[in-house]
Amino acid sequence: MNENAEKIVVARGLTKTFHVGKLDVPALRGVDLVIREGEFLALVGPSGSGKTTLLNLVGALDRPTSGELTVVGARVAELSKRERAELRLRSLGFVFQAYNLVPVLTALENVEFVLELRGMGSERRARALEALDELGLKDLADRRPAELSGGQQQRVAVARAVAARPKLVLADEPTANLDGENAEVLMHLMRDLREQHGMTFVFSTHDPRVVAHALRVVTLVDGRVARDEEKPGEAPHEIVPGIGKAPEPPRV
Amino acid sequence: MALVSSKYAFRSVGRNFRRTALSILGIGIGCTLALVTESINRGRDELFARMGALSGAGHLRVVPQGWRLRRDPRLRLADAKKALEAARSLPGVAAVTVRARAQVLLAMGTHVVALEMVGVDPENEPRTYRFVQNLESGRYLSPGERGAAVVGRAVADRLRADLDDEILATVVGKDGDIEAALFRIVGIASTGSEDLDATICQVNLEDLDAFTGYASVGEVAIILEDWRETESARAQLAARIAPGDEALTWGEIAPDFQGHMEQDKAASRFIGFFIIVIVLLGVASAQLAAVLERRREFAVLSALGMQASHMVRLVLQEGLTLGLLGGGLGFALGAPLVWHIARAGLDFREYMGTSYAFQGVFIEPIIYGDFGVWMIPYVLFIALGATLAASLYPAWFAARTDPAVALRVAQ
Numbered sequence: 001m002n003e004n005a006e007k008i009v010v011a012r013g014l015t016k017t018f019h020v021g022k023l024d025v026p027a028l029r030g031v032d033l034v035i036r037e038g039e040f041l042a043l044v045g046p047s048g049s050g051k052t053t054l055l056n057l058v059g060a061l062d063r064p065t066s067g068e069l070t071v072v073g074a075r076v077a078e079l080s081k082r083e084r085a086e087l088r089l090r091s092l093g094f095v096f097q098a099y100n101l102v103p104v105l106t107a108l109e110n111v112e113f114v115l116e117l118r119g120m121g122s123e124r125r126a127r128a129l130e131a132l133d134e135l136g137l138k139d140l141a142d143r144r145p146a147e148l149s150g151g152q153q154q155r156v157a158v159a160r161a162v163a164a165r166p167k168l169v170l171a172d173e174p175t176a177n178l179d180g181e182n183a184e185v186l187m188h189l190m191r192d193l194r195e196q197h198g199m200t201f202v203f204s205t206h207d208p209r210v211v212a213h214a215l216r217v218v219t220l221v222d223g224r225v226a227r228d229e230e231k232p233g234e235a236p237h238e239i240v241p242g243i244g245k246a247p248e249p250p251r252v
Numbered sequence: 253m254a255l256v257s258s259k260y261a262f263r264s265v266g267r268n269f270r271r272t273a274l275s276i277l278g279i280g281i282g283c284t285l286a287l288v289t290e291s292i293n294r295g296r297d298e299l300f301a302r303m304g305a306l307s308g309a310g311h312l313r314v315v316p317q318g319w320r321l322r323r324d325p326r327l328r329l330a331d332a333k334k335a336l337e338a339a340r341s342l343p344g345v346a347a348v349t350v351r352a353r354a355q356v357l358l359a360m361g362t363h364v365v366a367l368e369m370v371g372v373d374p375e376n377e378p379r380t381y382r383f384v385q386n387l388e389s390g391r392y393l394s395p396g397e398r399g400a401a402v403v404g405r406a407v408a409d410r411l412r413a414d415l416d417d418e419i420l421a422t423v424v425g426k427d428g429d430i431e432a433a434l435f436r437i438v439g440i441a442s443t444g445s446e447d448l449d450a451t452i453c454q455v456n457l458e459d460l461d462a463f464t465g466y467a468s469v470g471e472v473a474i475i476l477e478d479w480r481e482t483e484s485a486r487a488q489l490a491a492r493i494a495p496g497d498e499a500l501t502w503g504e505i506a507p508d509f510q511g512h513m514e515q516d517k518a519a520s521r522f523i524g525f526f527i528i529v530i531v532l533l534g535v536a537s538a539q540l541a542a543v544l545e546r547r548r549e550f551a552v553l554s555a556l557g558m559q560a561s562h563m564v565r566l567v568l569q570e571g572l573t574l575g576l577l578g579g580g581l582g583f584a585l586g587a588p589l590v591w592h593i594a595r596a597g598l599d600f601r602e603y604m605g606t607s608y609a610f611q612g613v614f615i616e617p618i619i620y621g622d623f624g625v626w627m628i629p630y631v632l633f634i635a636l637g638a639t640l641a642a643s644l645y646p647a648w649f650a651a652r653t654d655p656a657v658a659l660r661v662a663q
Contacts (some may be wrong), residue, residue: 061555062656082559089557096659100552104263105256113256114556160556 007070008168008200009035009058014067015223016053027053029223030067035202037167040194042214043204049220051204052172058202059092059170060084072167089117093161095171095203099153101145107132107156108141111163118164131163132156134196135189151182155189162193169193171203175210187213257562261569265577268542275538276578279635282531283582284589286634287627289524291590292598293517294622300513301479301502303615306382307448309502310349310473311482312489314339317498325353325368325470326426330496332469338492342485344477349376352460352470356423358403358453360411367407369421369453371460380473383443383452390415390439393456400459401435404452405442413437426465433463528638535642539571543646550650551658560651567650571643572636579635583627593621 014031017024028050035041035058043051056062057069060076061084069076072091079087088094101110111131115124132138135155145153154174161169171190175183187210194201203210211217219227265272305311314335316327329335332350339348352371357364374393378385384392384402393400401419403411413419418434425431441452461467476485482501489499503510543550550563597618 056656056659059555061659085554085557085559087557088555092557094552094555096552100548102260102549102553104267105260109256109259113260116256117556117558117562 005036005038007034008037008039008072009033009202010068010070011054011058012068014054014057014069015065016050016057016062017065027223028057028064031220031223031225033218033225033228035168035200037200038194038198039200039202040191040213040215041200041202042211042217043202043220044206044211044217045220045226047206050223051220053223054220055170055172055202055204058168059094060087089114091167093164093166093169093199095154095157095161095169095174097173097176099145099150099157099177101153101156101160103145106142106144107137107148107152107159110145110156111160114160115163120164128159128163131159134162134193135159149182151178151185154178154182154186158186158190158193162197162199165197166199168200168202171201173205174203175205175207180209183207183210257566258569261566262573264542264546264566264570265573268545271538271541272574275535275574276581278531278534279575279578279639280581280585282527282638283579283631283635284586285527286524287582287586287631288589288593288621289520289527290630291593291621291623291627292619293520293524294626295593295597295620296520297513297517298479298622299616299619300509301482304502304506304509304513305475305479306380307506308381308473309505310380311476311479311502312339312474312486313500313502313505314472314474314489314493314497315500316470317496319471320498320500320504325355326464326466328352328466328468328470329472329494331494332472335472335493335497336469338489339472339474341492342474342476342488344481344485345474346477347376347379347475349373349380349473350457350469350471351377351473352457352464352466352468354423354460354464354466356421356453358407358411359420359422360413360417363411363413365407365410365450367451367453369423369455369460371457372454373457377454380475383441383448384439384454387439388442390437392439393454395456396458397438397456398459399433399435400438400455402439402441402452402454403437404449405440406446406449407453408437408440410450415440421463423464425463431463431465433459435459528634532638532642535571535574535639536645539567539574539643539646540649542570543567543650546650547653547658550653551655554653554655555659563651563653564647567647568640568643571639571647575635575637575639578639579631582635583631586631587623587627590621590623590627593619594623595620597621 011031011033014028015026016028017026031054043054045051057064057076058071060071060079063077071087074087102113105113108128111128112124115127120127129138129141132141135158137152137155137159140148140152148156175186178186190201191213193199205211216230218225314329316329319327336348336350339345350373354369356369357366374395378392387402388405393402408414411419415437418436420432420434422430422432435455443449476482486499486501493499553563597620600617
């Protein structure tokens with residue numbers, strides 16, 4: 001970890017409790033975590049350990065019950081619904097397990113949509129095409145999600161998440177619905193993007209092959225950080241031929 | 253370059269073809285019914301205004317001040333010449349006539365009838381009073397003809413009189429004396445309504461003046477080419493007549509009849525409104541189902557940073573697209589129907605006979621719908637207004653989507 005890099009996420013004593021009927025179900029029980037710019041971090045842990053809850057909080061989709069959480073300089077607990085939406089739009093990118101592309105829009109339009117939301121003008125189409133090109137999908141830009149394979153859909157979802165060059169990309173089980181080969185391809189592409197654009201990636205996963213790509217692995221158990229391991233150096237990875245661009249020297 | 257959000261809204265309408273088709277059909281049928289109802293309403297307004305005007309009131313009438321409250325036939329205009337000139341100078345005037353009235357007793361032998369005798373200008377009266385346009389028997393009054401009268405069939409029957417019979421009229425004259433005069437029946441009018449027939453008794457204005465001693469005009473009646481110009485013509489007329497006179501519309505002259513017409517109109521507007529509400533609820537239900545089906549999608553859009561206001565706009569845009577398509581269908585179905593009703597009319601003779609009278613106004617039983625440019629903005633207003641209103645709740649529902657909850661539920 002580069003100790004001089006900007007802190008993108010700072011969590012101190014973070015808790016989240018869900019109220020189910022009359023029951024209080026604690027999902028996070030005091031998480032302390034700092035994520036710096038340029039990290040490629042995997043959140044692992046058994047089901048129910050709080051991975052998705054933590055991602056939702058870091059993604060400003062939800063508010064913590066207690067504790068302190070700062071994401072890209074903004075204190076999430078103090079933000080209104082509108083301000084959290086603005087934070088997500090300007091600084092965050094999301095990749096979901098089930099791709100969640102808009103079925104009535106083409107791959108290009110799905111990517112363009114986010115750029116349009118950000119108020120981007122005439123240059124948004126070129127930017128969307130560039131993002132699709134980076135994910136090796138330029139030739140499939142006019143296809144709708146139903147005409148794409150699962151792997152291709154997830155790559156479109158990644159293109160959508162990174163097209164606006166957010167500071168932080170959050171991915172919840174991004175490879176869970178993919179076969180091994182597509183999962184590998186996706187992880188390589190995400191690492192390429194991180195290296196090319198200096199974006200920070202945080203993803204939750206159960207898949208040990210995916211974990212192998214992470215440069216830092218945070219293990220959650222029962223809503224607490226049980227282990228926080230950093231790999232000593234950049235793990236080697238191969239660029240899949242024909243997909244994506246060759247990596248440039250890392251900026252971070 | 254079209255906005256992606258517009259494409260999204262437009263294409264979302266086509267996601268569930270059957271639901272969309274049913275919604276469009278519902279809106280289309282609602283618009284058709286609303287269009288036909290409004291066309292008949294407008295046609296009926298025109299019919300009632302025409303009937304009211306031609307039943308003696310005129311679209312406009314200049315009367316002496318105070319007549320509206322007292323309805324005293326002895327009142328005469330302050331400046332009849334000025335009133336007549338003002339009436340003739342109005343734009344869009346089809347006919348103008350003068351009249352005077354007197355309460356008289358008509359008698360023949362031992363039979364007596366009390367009614368309002370009207371002194372008229374025989375040249376112009378048939379153009380403003382439809383009941384003397386076609387007489388049952390005899391002929392109408394001639395200009396300058398003295399001692400002649402046209403009466404209604406019921407008057408003749410009650411007096412046991414017929415054509416060429418002489419009837420005695422008595423009246424309280426200007427100085428308070430009882431005056432009498434003989435009139436020969438030259439024509440008998442039959443309107444089809446006994447009530448109306450019992451009110452008709454017309455003589456030459458000069459005869460009435462000489463008979464009563466009130467040597468002046470009691471009213472100037474005006475028929476306009478377009479009844480919708482009544483209010484603006486009244487304003488112009490009021491500015492041109494003498495201070496002691498006032499200009500009234502046919503609705504003010506026959507307030508009960510106008511009230512009946514307004515009541516009728518309100519009832520039919522309520523039915524139209526009810527139709528729209530039913531359509532609105534149907535569209536709201538379909539839109540809500542569409543939003544509920546896409547709850548996860550709205551959660552994703554929210555997660556990507558879409559603001560609630562943007563989601564509201566998207567759902568409203570979808571509603572407007574439905575409204576536009578439904579309105580188009582409504583116009584395509586409704587325009588030929590309205591065209592037919594405007595040409596052939598809606599014939600109520602089977603239910604109400606050849607005609608009926610209400611409050612002294614004779615009403616034809618055939619209503620012709622109004623076909624015109626108004627139909628386009630009207631359909632657009634109904635279709636877009638209804639779908640916009642129907643989309644408000646689904647839009648609000650979409651905007652309230654909590655992305656964390658919706659995505660958690662979806663998973």
